[in-house]
Amino acid sequence: MITDDSGPKARKVHLSSTIAPFFRQIIMRPNDRTGLAIILSLVALTLFDAMGLVIKHLSSTYSAAELSAWRNLFGLIPSIIALAAARSWHAKGRIWQIRQWRLALMRGVIVTFAQLFFYMSLGRMEFATASTITYANALFMTALAVPLLGEHVGWVRWSAVMVGFAGVVFVMQPGADTFSYDALLPLGAAACYALVGVTARMIDDDVPSALVSLYSSVAAACGSLILALSLGGFTPVQSGTDMAWIIAMGGFGGTAVLFLVVSYRMTEQSNLAPFSYFGIPLAFLLGWLFFGETPWGALFPGAFLIAAGGLLIIWRERRRTRDTY
Numbered sequence: 001m002i003t004d005d006s007g008p009k010a011r012k013v014h015l016s017s018t019i020a021p022f023f024r025q026i027i028m029r030p031n032d033r034t035g036l037a038i039i040l041s042l043v044a045l046t047l048f049d050a051m052g053l054v055i056k057h058l059s060s061t062y063s064a065a066e067l068s069a070w071r072n073l074f075g076l077i078p079s080i081i082a083l084a085a086a087r088s089w090h091a092k093g094r095i096w097q098i099r100q101w102r103l104a105l106m107r108g109v110i111v112t113f114a115q116l117f118f119y120m121s122l123g124r125m126e127f128a129t130a131s132t133i134t135y136a137n138a139l140f141m142t143a144l145a146v147p148l149l150g151e152h153v154g155w156v157r158w159s160a161v162m163v164g165f166a167g168v169v170f171v172m173q174p175g176a177d178t179f180s181y182d183a184l185l186p187l188g189a190a191a192c193y194a195l196v197g198v199t200a201r202m203i204d205d206d207v208p209s210a211l212v213s214l215y216s217s218v219a220a221a222c223g224s225l226i227l228a229l230s231l232g233g234f235t236p237v238q239s240g241t242d243m244a245w246i247i248a249m250g251g252f253g254g255t256a257v258l259f260l261v262v263s264y265r266m267t268e269q270s271n272l273a274p275f276s277y278f279g280i281p282l283a284f285l286l287g288w289l290f291f292g293e294t295p296w297g298a299l300f301p302g303a304f305l306i307a308a309g310g311l312l313i314i315w316r317e318r319r320r321t322r323d324t325y
Contacts, residue, residue: 037266038275040259045279047256049286052122052131054249056291058242059123062235065228067249068115072221074250078258079210079217086210096211100203104212107196108219112227114192115220121185126295127287132280132303133171133186138310139164140194148198156316164309170302213257274314277307 055067083089098104121130139161145151172183196216203212228234237243280303287293 064119104215112223118189160312167305
């Protein structure tokens with residue numbers, strides 16, 4: 001997801017003639033490679049969790065806003081690679097302008113706040129608990145689709161939303177002695193990520209998704225930089241080890257995004273969505289291995305209800321799609 005507008009033309013040709021064909025061979029395949037797409041999406045989830053572990057590790061030294069800025073800086077690279085590999089973008093003459101450019105940039109601003117909330121929660125909460133609450137984004141997407149997209153949501157999907165939010169309440173445990181308002185941070189992140197997902201469907205269908213992603217990535221990078229400077233600036237990197245962790249954080253997140261783009265181009269998103277909940281037990285395992293956290297009481301049965309609500313929504317969407325065709 002990178003391109004150098006100010007660089008010489010030869011550099012652009014070199015990028016598209018070397019990197020882009022390689023990624024085209026990977027991502028522009030027929031939709032019968034569902035198995036490989038599932039594997040790539042699971043790898044992406046693992047990389048996202050690895051990024052979260054690094055953020056939690058660094059959060060004692062660097063603020064969430066700083067880490068978000070570093071993350072988005074590195075995130076531009078896979079965004080440019082994905083655009084360079086997008087056949088539809090090349091076929092349309094490599095047009096950079098988007099009619100709904102304000103909406104595309106606004107999505108990046110929303111991502112900035114989603115990251116801020118989530119990164120703050122990783123520094124203040126147990127890793128698995130913060131990660132699990134963010135899976136409420138599927139529930140928010142269903143609710144937001146009514147006012148923003150004018151969709152009709154039937155009783156099955158509304159029931160799924162209620163089941164999922166019951167799970168969120170179980171995990172957050174409001175009213176309990178262990179409740180903290182920090183639990184609202186990953187919930188806010190889930191709502192923001194859901195808004196990003198819903199608004200993506202408001203972009204014109206003929207706009208390459210990679211170009212929309214690049215617009216959002218640039219806006220998120222600029223927004224997180226401004227936010228970090230407004231909230232106290234950047235802490236000098238303490239050591240070479242910290243710099244390596246920061247680079248790894250950006251590499252994990254950026255590669256995960258690229259793998260998701262690859263997997264979404266191989267098969268329908270509905271085929272991949274059920275496997276996204278693999279991240280809940282994985283987050284629990286990683287939190288236990290690296291931080292010694294075992295939030296059994298906080299996660300269960302709430303995590304099961306969140307997953308059940310999301311999976312019910314996915315099942316209903318697939319039924320509706322099949323009935324339509």
